[in-house]
Amino acid sequence: MLARETESTLKHTPLHALHLARGAKMVPFAGYDMPVQYAAGVLKEHLHTRSAAGLFDVSHMGQIALRAKSGKVEDAAHALEKLVPQDIVAVAPNRQRYAQFTNNDGGLLDDLMVANFGDHLFLVVNAACKTEDEAHLRAHLSDSCTIDVLAGRALLALQGPKAEAVLAKLGADVSTMKFMDTGPRPVAGFDCFVSRSGYTGEDGFEISVPAANAEALATKLLDDPDVLPIGLGARDSLRLEAGLCLYGHDIDTTTTPAEAALEWSVQKSRRNGGARAGGFPGAAKILTQLDKGATRRRVGLRAEGRAPVREGALLFADATAAEPIGKVTSGGFGPSLNAPVAMGYVPTPLAAVGTIVFAEVRGQRLPLKVAATPFVPNTYKR
Protein backbone atom coordinates (compact mmCIF):
# COMPACT_ATOMS: atom_id res chain seq x y z
CA MET A 1 0.00 0.00 0.00
CA LEU A 2 1.16 3.50 -0.76
CA ALA A 3 1.02 5.93 2.09
CA ARG A 4 -1.70 8.48 1.52
CA GLU A 5 -0.14 11.77 0.62
CA THR A 6 -1.48 14.57 2.71
CA GLU A 7 -0.78 18.27 2.51
CA SER A 8 1.43 18.00 5.57
CA THR A 9 3.69 15.34 4.05
CA LEU A 10 3.94 16.87 0.59
CA LYS A 11 7.15 18.71 -0.17
CA HIS A 12 7.22 22.21 -1.60
CA THR A 13 9.44 23.56 -4.36
CA PRO A 14 10.98 27.03 -3.91
CA LEU A 15 8.19 28.38 -6.17
CA HIS A 16 5.30 27.00 -4.08
CA ALA A 17 4.19 30.41 -2.77
CA LEU A 18 4.36 31.84 -6.29
CA HIS A 19 2.10 29.07 -7.62
CA LEU A 20 -0.49 29.78 -4.92
CA ALA A 21 -0.28 33.53 -5.51
CA ARG A 22 -0.90 32.98 -9.23
CA GLY A 23 -4.03 30.94 -8.59
CA ALA A 24 -2.67 27.51 -9.42
CA LYS A 25 -4.74 24.42 -8.78
CA MET A 26 -2.35 22.21 -6.80
CA VAL A 27 -2.10 18.41 -6.88
CA PRO A 28 0.23 15.85 -5.29
CA PHE A 29 2.90 14.71 -7.75
CA ALA A 30 5.93 12.56 -6.89
CA GLY A 31 5.66 13.64 -3.26
CA TYR A 32 5.40 17.36 -4.06
CA ASP A 33 2.49 19.77 -4.00
CA MET A 34 2.62 20.90 -7.65
CA PRO A 35 0.55 23.15 -9.96
CA VAL A 36 -1.55 21.13 -12.41
CA GLN A 37 -2.94 24.28 -14.04
CA TYR A 38 -3.36 28.01 -13.51
CA ALA A 39 -6.31 30.27 -14.26
CA ALA A 40 -5.81 30.07 -18.05
CA GLY A 41 -6.46 26.31 -18.02
CA VAL A 42 -4.68 23.38 -19.67
CA LEU A 43 -5.85 24.13 -23.22
CA LYS A 44 -4.71 27.78 -23.28
CA GLU A 45 -1.50 26.98 -21.40
CA HIS A 46 -0.66 24.30 -23.97
CA LEU A 47 -1.37 26.51 -26.98
CA HIS A 48 0.43 29.49 -25.44
CA THR A 49 3.59 27.41 -25.00
CA ARG A 50 3.49 26.47 -28.71
CA SER A 51 2.82 30.05 -29.87
CA ALA A 52 4.82 32.20 -27.38
CA ALA A 53 6.49 30.93 -24.19
CA GLY A 54 5.55 28.94 -21.10
CA LEU A 55 7.30 28.77 -17.74
CA PHE A 56 7.31 25.43 -15.92
CA ASP A 57 8.45 24.69 -12.38
CA VAL A 58 10.36 21.41 -12.58
CA SER A 59 12.21 21.90 -9.29
CA HIS A 60 10.90 18.56 -8.06
CA MET A 61 13.33 16.85 -10.43
CA GLY A 62 16.69 15.70 -9.09
CA GLN A 63 19.88 17.61 -9.92
CA ILE A 64 23.08 15.71 -9.25
CA ALA A 65 26.78 16.57 -9.71
CA LEU A 66 28.92 13.52 -10.48
CA ARG A 67 32.65 14.12 -9.99
CA ALA A 68 35.50 11.67 -10.48
CA LYS A 69 37.83 11.52 -7.48
CA SER A 70 40.65 11.87 -10.04
CA GLY A 71 39.24 15.28 -10.96
CA LYS A 72 38.92 14.25 -14.61
CA VAL A 73 35.50 14.45 -16.25
CA GLU A 74 36.36 11.54 -18.57
CA ASP A 75 36.78 9.32 -15.53
CA ALA A 76 33.29 10.30 -14.34
CA ALA A 77 32.02 9.55 -17.87
CA HIS A 78 33.64 6.11 -17.91
CA ALA A 79 32.17 5.41 -14.47
CA LEU A 80 28.63 6.46 -15.49
CA GLU A 81 28.86 4.24 -18.58
CA LYS A 82 28.71 1.28 -16.16
CA LEU A 83 25.08 2.22 -15.45
CA VAL A 84 23.75 3.53 -18.79
CA PRO A 85 23.88 2.20 -22.38
CA GLN A 86 24.82 5.63 -23.74
CA ASP A 87 28.20 6.95 -24.89
CA ILE A 88 28.96 9.45 -22.12
CA VAL A 89 32.68 9.72 -22.88
CA ALA A 90 31.83 11.34 -26.23
CA VAL A 91 29.63 14.05 -24.70
CA ALA A 92 31.67 17.19 -25.41
CA PRO A 93 32.09 19.97 -22.84
CA ASN A 94 28.93 22.11 -22.60
CA ARG A 95 26.83 19.43 -24.31
CA GLN A 96 24.24 17.07 -22.86
CA ARG A 97 22.69 13.77 -23.89
CA TYR A 98 19.55 11.76 -23.08
CA ALA A 99 20.29 8.53 -21.18
CA GLN A 100 18.66 5.74 -19.18
CA PHE A 101 19.66 3.81 -16.07
CA THR A 102 19.10 0.12 -16.90
CA ASN A 103 18.51 -2.92 -14.70
CA ASN A 104 19.81 -6.49 -15.06
CA ASP A 105 16.70 -7.50 -17.03
CA GLY A 106 17.31 -4.76 -19.60
CA GLY A 107 14.50 -2.64 -18.15
CA LEU A 108 14.71 1.06 -17.35
CA LEU A 109 15.16 2.33 -13.79
CA ASP A 110 14.85 5.95 -14.92
CA ASP A 111 15.63 8.24 -17.83
CA LEU A 112 17.83 11.27 -17.38
CA MET A 113 19.90 14.03 -18.95
CA VAL A 114 23.69 13.91 -18.63
CA ALA A 115 25.66 17.13 -19.19
CA ASN A 116 29.40 17.63 -19.44
CA PHE A 117 30.26 20.68 -17.32
CA GLY A 118 33.98 20.55 -18.13
CA ASP A 119 35.29 19.14 -14.87
CA HIS A 120 32.26 17.09 -13.83
CA LEU A 121 28.96 15.66 -15.06
CA PHE A 122 25.59 17.25 -14.23
CA LEU A 123 22.60 14.89 -14.16
CA VAL A 124 18.89 15.71 -14.15
CA VAL A 125 16.67 12.79 -13.08
CA ASN A 126 12.95 12.25 -12.53
CA ALA A 127 11.38 13.39 -9.27
CA ALA A 128 9.75 10.04 -8.51
CA CYS A 129 13.04 8.17 -8.98
CA LYS A 130 15.57 10.60 -7.53
CA THR A 131 16.08 8.89 -4.16
CA GLU A 132 16.60 5.50 -5.83
CA ASP A 133 18.84 7.04 -8.50
CA GLU A 134 21.07 8.63 -5.87
CA ALA A 135 21.33 5.31 -4.00
CA HIS A 136 22.07 3.51 -7.29
CA LEU A 137 24.89 5.95 -8.11
CA ARG A 138 26.33 5.67 -4.60
CA ALA A 139 26.15 1.87 -4.61
CA HIS A 140 27.96 1.49 -7.91
CA LEU A 141 30.17 4.55 -8.41
CA SER A 142 31.29 5.63 -4.91
CA ASP A 143 34.69 3.99 -5.30
CA SER A 144 35.65 6.34 -8.12
CA CYS A 145 33.24 9.27 -7.87
CA THR A 146 31.57 11.68 -5.46
CA ILE A 147 27.83 12.16 -5.84
CA ASP A 148 26.39 15.51 -4.77
CA VAL A 149 22.65 16.03 -4.80
CA LEU A 150 22.14 19.72 -5.51
CA ALA A 151 19.14 20.13 -3.20
CA GLY A 152 19.72 23.87 -3.00
CA ARG A 153 18.85 24.48 -6.64
CA ALA A 154 15.49 24.96 -8.32
CA LEU A 155 14.83 24.04 -11.96
CA LEU A 156 12.71 26.13 -14.33
CA ALA A 157 11.84 25.34 -17.93
CA LEU A 158 11.09 28.15 -20.36
CA GLN A 159 9.65 26.63 -23.53
CA GLY A 160 8.30 27.97 -26.79
CA PRO A 161 9.25 30.08 -29.82
CA LYS A 162 9.66 33.29 -27.76
CA ALA A 163 11.88 31.67 -25.10
CA GLU A 164 15.18 32.83 -26.60
CA ALA A 165 14.00 36.45 -26.91
CA VAL A 166 12.63 36.43 -23.35
CA LEU A 167 15.97 35.29 -21.95
CA ALA A 168 17.85 37.82 -24.08
CA LYS A 169 15.83 40.60 -22.41
CA LEU A 170 17.15 39.36 -19.05
CA GLY A 171 20.72 39.65 -20.28
CA ALA A 172 21.25 35.98 -21.05
CA ASP A 173 22.86 35.65 -24.46
CA VAL A 174 21.59 32.25 -25.45
CA SER A 175 21.29 32.94 -29.19
CA THR A 176 24.46 30.99 -29.98
CA MET A 177 23.28 27.91 -28.07
CA LYS A 178 22.05 24.95 -30.10
CA PHE A 179 19.72 22.13 -29.02
CA MET A 180 21.34 20.19 -26.15
CA ASP A 181 24.04 22.84 -25.53
CA THR A 182 24.38 23.48 -21.81
CA GLY A 183 26.54 24.98 -19.10
CA PRO A 184 26.83 27.56 -16.37
CA ARG A 185 25.74 31.04 -17.48
CA PRO A 186 24.19 33.98 -15.66
CA VAL A 187 20.53 34.83 -16.17
CA ALA A 188 19.31 38.15 -14.71
CA GLY A 189 22.54 38.18 -12.70
CA PHE A 190 21.84 34.83 -11.03
CA ASP A 191 24.25 31.92 -10.99
CA CYS A 192 22.40 29.58 -13.40
CA PHE A 193 23.05 26.48 -15.48
CA VAL A 194 21.21 26.82 -18.78
CA SER A 195 20.55 24.07 -21.31
CA ARG A 196 18.75 24.44 -24.62
CA SER A 197 16.38 21.52 -24.15
CA GLY A 198 13.02 20.64 -22.72
CA TYR A 199 10.03 18.32 -22.69
CA THR A 200 7.55 19.99 -25.01
CA GLY A 201 8.94 19.49 -28.53
CA GLU A 202 9.45 23.25 -28.71
CA ASP A 203 12.68 25.20 -28.74
CA GLY A 204 13.37 26.22 -25.17
CA PHE A 205 15.59 26.17 -22.14
CA GLU A 206 15.95 24.51 -18.78
CA ILE A 207 17.41 26.79 -16.14
CA SER A 208 18.91 25.55 -12.89
CA VAL A 209 18.98 28.42 -10.39
CA PRO A 210 19.90 28.66 -6.69
CA ALA A 211 16.70 28.07 -4.67
CA ALA A 212 17.11 31.45 -2.98
CA ASN A 213 16.89 33.20 -6.39
CA ALA A 214 14.21 30.99 -7.95
CA GLU A 215 11.19 33.13 -7.12
CA ALA A 216 12.96 36.32 -8.23
CA LEU A 217 13.94 34.73 -11.54
CA ALA A 218 10.49 33.22 -12.13
CA THR A 219 8.88 36.58 -11.38
CA LYS A 220 11.14 38.36 -13.88
CA LEU A 221 10.31 35.75 -16.52
CA LEU A 222 6.57 35.98 -15.80
CA ASP A 223 6.73 39.79 -15.99
CA ASP A 224 7.35 39.35 -19.71
CA PRO A 225 3.97 39.60 -21.49
CA ASP A 226 4.92 36.65 -23.72
CA VAL A 227 5.29 34.27 -20.76
CA LEU A 228 2.49 32.38 -18.98
CA PRO A 229 2.97 29.95 -16.08
CA ILE A 230 2.22 26.40 -17.21
CA GLY A 231 1.10 23.50 -15.01
CA LEU A 232 1.68 19.76 -15.13
CA GLY A 233 -1.52 19.25 -17.16
CA ALA A 234 -0.19 21.08 -20.21
CA ARG A 235 3.30 19.70 -19.59
CA ASP A 236 1.80 16.26 -20.11
CA SER A 237 -0.21 17.13 -23.23
CA LEU A 238 2.80 18.95 -24.75
CA ARG A 239 5.21 16.04 -24.21
CA LEU A 240 2.60 13.57 -25.48
CA GLU A 241 2.17 15.51 -28.74
CA ALA A 242 5.99 15.59 -28.97
CA GLY A 243 6.04 11.78 -28.66
CA LEU A 244 8.26 11.93 -25.57
CA CYS A 245 8.16 9.15 -22.97
CA LEU A 246 6.94 9.72 -19.42
CA TYR A 247 8.82 7.53 -16.96
CA GLY A 248 6.53 5.24 -14.95
CA HIS A 249 4.00 5.26 -17.80
CA ASP A 250 5.56 4.76 -21.25
CA ILE A 251 8.81 3.34 -19.90
CA ASP A 252 9.58 1.51 -16.67
CA THR A 253 11.53 -1.45 -15.28
CA THR A 254 9.68 -3.82 -17.65
CA THR A 255 10.46 -1.96 -20.90
CA THR A 256 13.79 -2.11 -22.73
CA PRO A 257 15.32 0.57 -24.98
CA ALA A 258 14.43 -1.36 -28.16
CA GLU A 259 10.87 -2.06 -26.99
CA ALA A 260 10.46 1.61 -26.09
CA ALA A 261 11.64 2.70 -29.59
CA LEU A 262 14.62 4.43 -28.00
CA GLU A 263 17.25 2.80 -30.26
CA TRP A 264 18.32 6.27 -31.38
CA SER A 265 19.54 6.96 -27.84
CA VAL A 266 22.07 4.08 -27.76
CA GLN A 267 25.21 5.08 -29.65
CA LYS A 268 27.24 2.63 -31.81
CA SER A 269 30.20 2.72 -29.42
CA ARG A 270 28.14 0.93 -26.75
CA ARG A 271 26.54 -1.61 -29.12
CA ASN A 272 27.90 -4.98 -30.23
CA GLY A 273 31.07 -4.33 -32.22
CA GLY A 274 31.52 -0.87 -30.69
CA ALA A 275 34.65 0.42 -28.92
CA ARG A 276 33.01 0.13 -25.47
CA ALA A 277 30.24 -2.37 -26.20
CA GLY A 278 28.16 -3.48 -23.21
CA GLY A 279 29.34 -3.12 -19.64
CA PHE A 280 26.01 -1.78 -18.30
CA PRO A 281 23.22 -3.69 -16.51
CA GLY A 282 21.14 -5.82 -18.86
CA ALA A 283 23.61 -5.33 -21.73
CA ALA A 284 23.24 -8.83 -23.19
CA LYS A 285 19.47 -8.51 -23.59
CA ILE A 286 19.49 -4.85 -24.62
CA LEU A 287 22.21 -5.29 -27.26
CA THR A 288 20.67 -8.47 -28.70
CA GLN A 289 17.36 -6.64 -29.08
CA LEU A 290 19.11 -3.69 -30.74
CA ASP A 291 20.58 -6.14 -33.30
CA LYS A 292 17.57 -8.39 -33.84
CA GLY A 293 14.60 -6.33 -32.72
CA ALA A 294 12.21 -6.84 -29.83
CA THR A 295 8.86 -8.66 -29.92
CA ARG A 296 6.87 -5.60 -28.93
CA ARG A 297 7.27 -1.91 -29.62
CA ARG A 298 6.09 1.47 -28.36
CA VAL A 299 4.14 3.27 -31.09
CA GLY A 300 2.17 6.46 -31.56
CA LEU A 301 -1.59 6.02 -31.97
CA ARG A 302 -4.12 8.35 -33.61
CA ALA A 303 -7.88 7.91 -33.24
CA GLU A 304 -10.37 8.21 -36.09
CA GLY A 305 -12.96 9.87 -33.88
CA ARG A 306 -12.93 12.52 -31.15
CA ALA A 307 -12.97 10.23 -28.09
CA PRO A 308 -9.68 10.36 -26.19
CA VAL A 309 -8.15 6.96 -25.44
CA ARG A 310 -6.57 7.06 -21.99
CA GLU A 311 -3.68 5.30 -20.26
CA GLY A 312 -4.55 1.70 -19.40
CA ALA A 313 -6.93 1.11 -22.31
CA LEU A 314 -6.39 -2.41 -23.68
CA LEU A 315 -5.42 -2.80 -27.34
CA PHE A 316 -6.75 -5.52 -29.65
CA ALA A 317 -5.76 -6.69 -33.13
CA ASP A 318 -9.33 -6.40 -34.41
CA ALA A 319 -12.83 -5.41 -33.37
CA THR A 320 -13.75 -8.80 -31.93
CA ALA A 321 -10.54 -10.50 -30.72
CA ALA A 322 -10.83 -11.82 -27.17
CA GLU A 323 -7.20 -11.46 -26.12
CA PRO A 324 -5.55 -8.04 -25.86
CA ILE A 325 -2.25 -7.48 -27.70
CA GLY A 326 -1.04 -4.57 -25.60
CA LYS A 327 -2.16 -1.44 -23.86
CA VAL A 328 -2.11 2.32 -24.02
CA THR A 329 0.59 3.83 -21.78
CA SER A 330 -0.22 7.52 -22.33
CA GLY A 331 -3.25 9.01 -23.95
CA GLY A 332 -5.38 12.08 -24.02
CA PHE A 333 -6.34 15.04 -26.13
CA GLY A 334 -3.73 16.94 -28.13
CA PRO A 335 -4.74 20.61 -28.12
CA SER A 336 -2.43 21.57 -31.00
CA LEU A 337 -3.75 18.70 -33.13
CA ASN A 338 -7.28 19.27 -31.84
CA ALA A 339 -7.56 15.49 -31.74
CA PRO A 340 -6.90 12.56 -29.44
CA VAL A 341 -3.35 11.17 -29.29
CA ALA A 342 -1.89 8.17 -27.50
CA MET A 343 1.11 5.92 -27.18
CA GLY A 344 1.19 2.26 -26.34
CA TYR A 345 2.88 -1.07 -26.87
CA VAL A 346 1.90 -3.47 -29.69
CA PRO A 347 3.50 -6.65 -31.06
CA THR A 348 6.27 -5.66 -33.50
CA PRO A 349 4.43 -7.08 -36.57
CA LEU A 350 1.65 -4.54 -35.84
CA ALA A 351 4.00 -1.60 -35.23
CA ALA A 352 4.21 -0.32 -38.83
CA VAL A 353 2.80 3.16 -39.40
CA GLY A 354 -0.72 2.90 -40.80
CA THR A 355 -1.61 -0.38 -39.06
CA ILE A 356 -5.08 -0.34 -37.52
CA VAL A 357 -5.53 -1.64 -33.98
CA PHE A 358 -8.49 -1.28 -31.62
CA ALA A 359 -8.68 0.19 -28.14
CA GLU A 360 -11.41 -0.78 -25.72
CA VAL A 361 -13.06 2.33 -24.29
CA ARG A 362 -16.19 2.00 -22.13
CA GLY A 363 -16.93 -1.41 -23.63
CA GLN A 364 -16.53 -0.30 -27.25
CA ARG A 365 -13.69 -1.05 -29.67
CA LEU A 366 -12.38 2.17 -31.19
CA PRO A 367 -10.05 1.97 -34.22
CA LEU A 368 -6.62 3.55 -33.81
CA LYS A 369 -4.01 4.02 -36.51
CA VAL A 370 -0.33 3.50 -35.71
CA ALA A 371 1.25 6.88 -36.40
CA ALA A 372 4.74 8.35 -36.59
CA THR A 373 5.92 10.42 -33.64
CA PRO A 374 6.34 13.25 -32.86
CA PHE A 375 2.67 13.93 -33.59
CA VAL A 376 3.51 17.64 -33.72
CA PRO A 377 6.83 18.44 -35.49
CA ASN A 378 9.46 19.58 -33.02
CA THR A 379 11.10 22.98 -33.41
CA TYR A 380 14.46 22.33 -31.76
CA LYS A 381 17.26 24.71 -32.81
CA ARG A 382 19.79 22.28 -34.25
Next chain:
Amino acid sequence: MTTLYTSDHEWLRIEGDVATIGITDYAQTQLGDVVFVELPKIGRTLAKAEAAAVVESVKAASDVYAPISGEVIEVNDAVTAEPSLVNSDAAGKAWFFKIKIANKSELGGLMDEAAYAKHTA
Protein backbone atom coordinates in the same frame (compact mmCIF):
# COMPACT_ATOMS: atom_id res chain seq x y z
CA MET B 1 -40.46 25.11 -14.38
CA THR B 2 -38.17 24.03 -11.55
CA THR B 3 -34.43 23.50 -11.55
CA LEU B 4 -33.03 20.81 -9.27
CA TYR B 5 -29.47 19.67 -8.57
CA THR B 6 -27.59 16.49 -7.62
CA SER B 7 -24.63 16.14 -5.30
CA ASP B 8 -22.70 14.92 -8.41
CA HIS B 9 -23.10 18.42 -9.93
CA GLU B 10 -25.82 17.80 -12.48
CA TRP B 11 -28.79 20.08 -12.99
CA LEU B 12 -32.32 19.04 -14.05
CA ARG B 13 -34.88 21.41 -15.50
CA ILE B 14 -38.31 19.94 -14.93
CA GLU B 15 -41.08 20.79 -17.42
CA GLY B 16 -44.14 18.57 -17.02
CA ASP B 17 -42.93 14.96 -17.25
CA VAL B 18 -39.71 15.87 -19.08
CA ALA B 19 -36.36 16.58 -17.39
CA THR B 20 -33.55 18.37 -19.26
CA ILE B 21 -30.19 17.38 -17.77
CA GLY B 22 -26.75 19.00 -17.85
CA ILE B 23 -23.74 19.56 -15.64
CA THR B 24 -23.38 22.62 -13.44
CA ASP B 25 -21.12 25.61 -13.90
CA TYR B 26 -19.28 24.46 -10.77
CA ALA B 27 -18.64 21.08 -12.45
CA GLN B 28 -17.25 22.61 -15.63
CA THR B 29 -14.81 24.80 -13.68
CA GLN B 30 -13.59 21.68 -11.85
CA LEU B 31 -13.22 19.73 -15.11
CA GLY B 32 -11.42 22.43 -17.05
CA ASP B 33 -11.43 22.63 -20.84
CA VAL B 34 -13.95 20.12 -22.13
CA VAL B 35 -12.80 18.46 -25.37
CA PHE B 36 -15.22 15.54 -25.76
CA VAL B 37 -18.80 14.76 -24.80
CA GLU B 38 -20.55 11.43 -25.40
CA LEU B 39 -24.33 11.31 -24.93
CA PRO B 40 -26.75 8.39 -24.56
CA LYS B 41 -28.75 7.14 -27.56
CA ILE B 42 -32.30 8.36 -27.99
CA GLY B 43 -34.69 5.65 -26.81
CA ARG B 44 -32.32 4.25 -24.17
CA THR B 45 -33.97 3.63 -20.82
CA LEU B 46 -31.77 4.84 -18.00
CA ALA B 47 -31.92 3.59 -14.44
CA LYS B 48 -31.21 6.09 -11.70
CA ALA B 49 -27.41 6.32 -11.04
CA GLU B 50 -26.53 4.53 -14.30
CA ALA B 51 -23.60 5.99 -16.31
CA ALA B 52 -25.42 7.97 -19.00
CA ALA B 53 -22.88 10.32 -20.58
CA VAL B 54 -19.15 11.01 -20.61
CA VAL B 55 -17.45 14.37 -20.43
CA GLU B 56 -13.71 14.60 -21.00
CA SER B 57 -11.24 17.40 -20.43
CA VAL B 58 -7.66 17.45 -21.78
CA LYS B 59 -6.59 15.60 -18.65
CA ALA B 60 -9.38 13.27 -17.58
CA ALA B 61 -12.65 11.51 -18.36
CA SER B 62 -15.70 11.78 -16.07
CA ASP B 63 -18.98 9.87 -16.16
CA VAL B 64 -22.29 11.67 -15.91
CA TYR B 65 -24.81 9.52 -14.06
CA ALA B 66 -28.56 9.53 -14.66
CA PRO B 67 -29.94 11.54 -11.72
CA ILE B 68 -33.37 9.90 -12.14
CA SER B 69 -34.82 6.99 -14.14
CA GLY B 70 -36.43 7.49 -17.51
CA GLU B 71 -36.24 7.13 -21.29
CA VAL B 72 -33.92 9.39 -23.30
CA ILE B 73 -36.13 11.37 -25.69
CA GLU B 74 -33.72 14.01 -27.02
CA VAL B 75 -29.96 14.66 -26.98
CA ASN B 76 -28.05 17.89 -27.65
CA ASP B 77 -25.97 17.31 -30.78
CA ALA B 78 -24.60 20.86 -30.49
CA VAL B 79 -22.63 19.92 -27.38
CA THR B 80 -21.04 16.82 -28.96
CA ALA B 81 -20.14 18.91 -32.02
CA GLU B 82 -18.74 21.74 -29.86
CA PRO B 83 -17.73 20.40 -26.42
CA SER B 84 -16.38 23.82 -25.33
CA LEU B 85 -20.03 24.91 -24.98
CA VAL B 86 -19.88 23.11 -21.62
CA ASN B 87 -17.31 25.64 -20.45
CA SER B 88 -19.05 28.68 -21.91
CA ASP B 89 -22.68 27.91 -21.06
CA ALA B 90 -23.02 24.85 -18.82
CA ALA B 91 -26.44 25.79 -17.47
CA GLY B 92 -27.89 26.79 -20.83
CA LYS B 93 -26.82 25.87 -24.39
CA ALA B 94 -24.73 22.95 -23.13
CA TRP B 95 -27.65 20.82 -21.89
CA PHE B 96 -26.86 17.11 -22.42
CA PHE B 97 -30.11 15.17 -22.83
CA LYS B 98 -33.82 15.08 -22.02
CA ILE B 99 -35.58 12.18 -20.39
CA LYS B 100 -39.20 11.27 -19.86
CA ILE B 101 -39.46 11.04 -16.09
CA ALA B 102 -40.35 7.46 -15.06
CA ASN B 103 -40.95 8.09 -11.40
CA LYS B 104 -41.62 11.62 -10.10
CA SER B 105 -40.96 10.51 -6.52
CA GLU B 106 -37.22 10.30 -7.42
CA LEU B 107 -37.19 14.10 -7.69
CA GLY B 108 -37.72 14.29 -3.94
CA GLY B 109 -34.11 13.38 -3.21
CA LEU B 110 -32.66 16.27 -5.26
CA MET B 111 -31.49 19.71 -4.11
CA ASP B 112 -32.98 23.09 -4.92
CA GLU B 113 -30.74 25.99 -5.90
CA ALA B 114 -30.17 27.17 -2.31
CA ALA B 115 -29.25 23.69 -1.11
CA TYR B 116 -26.89 23.19 -4.07
CA ALA B 117 -25.22 26.55 -3.43
CA LYS B 118 -24.59 25.39 0.13
CA HIS B 119 -23.28 22.03 -1.18
CA THR B 120 -20.63 23.74 -3.33
CA ALA B 121 -19.77 26.52 -0.88
